[in-house]
Amino acid sequence: MIHDENTNNKLLVLLILEKLEMPVNEDLLLQMCSIDNGWIPYLYCKQVLNEIIQSGLAAKIDSQGGRPPLISLTSDGRVCLAHFYNDIPLSRQDEVTEFIKKQRMNYRKKQEFVADSFRNNDGSYTVTLKILEIAQTIVDIKLVVPTRAIALSITNSWPDKAPETYRMIYEHLIEN
Numbered sequence: 001m002i003h004d005e006n007t008n009n010k011l012l013v014l015l016i017l018e019k020l021e022m023p024v025n026e027d028l029l030l031q032m033c034s035i036d037n038g039w040i041p042y043l044y045c046k047q048v049l050n051e052i053i054q055s056g057l058a059a060k061i062d063s064q065g066g067r068p069p070l071i072s073l074t075s076d077g078r079v080c081l082a083h084f085y086n087d088i089p090l091s092r093q094d095e096v097t098e099f100i101k102k103q104r105m106n107y108r109k110k111q112e113f114v115a116d117s118f119r120n121n122d123g124s125y126t127v128t129l130k131i132l133e134i135a136q137t138i139v140d141i142k143l144v145v146p147t148r149a150i151a152l153s154i155t156n157s158w159p160d161k162a163p164e165t166y167r168m169i170y171e172h173l174i175e176n
Contacts, residue, residue, distance in 0.1 A: 009040045009048045011088055012096070014057060014073060014081040019100040020107070023061050023070035028107050037099065052077065070111075115158035117151040120144070125151035129158050131166055139166055 016032065017024070024032075026049060034042040049071065052058045057077035060069040073081075085093075114130045124144050131139040139162075145151050 006044075006048070006051075008088075009044060010052055010057070011081065011084055012039055012092070013045070013048050013052060014077050015085075015088060015093065015096055016100070017058060017071065017073040018078065018081055019097055020104065022104075022108065023072040024107065025068045025070055025111055027068065028111055029071060032099075032103075032107065036103075039096075109159040109162075113159040113162040115155040117148075117155050119148070127151050127154045129154070129162070129165075131162055139169070 013033065016029070029049065030042060030045055033040045033045045040048065053060060053071070056074060057080055058071050059074050061072055062069050112132050114132060115127065117125050117127045119125055124146055125148055127143045127145055129141040130137055143154065145154065
């Protein structure tokens, strides 16, 4: 990259948003850029995100149900990236592409398949399982289970079992 570090970081974030092909919440984007790969130091990454949003290269999309907003590449961001795409070293492009190809589903699961639990007054646990889309919750299931171990087991397995569970419920209820 032939630009200053700040510009290089902005191009990298735009590239990541393009390769993801889905809106992503800020925490996952920061995790991807700073924690999982060390491409951009955390505080610089937060600054870069704010700057590309303020400049209209990316946009925050409001989410439903108190979830954090999602960040998406705008058409201006795509045009900007297209103009400067060749300024991103091919090795970095390949690294980002390969990482996202391998991890896209894991990030999608973290963002769209949400599970939580809490202890009730009687000692049982309520487990809440959700499948979220950008603007709405498409599944919201609450289960009461007798022990913390069962609650943890359900919460931990939800990201992997959510798609199949949704398919089975949908097919069963829609079945003619």
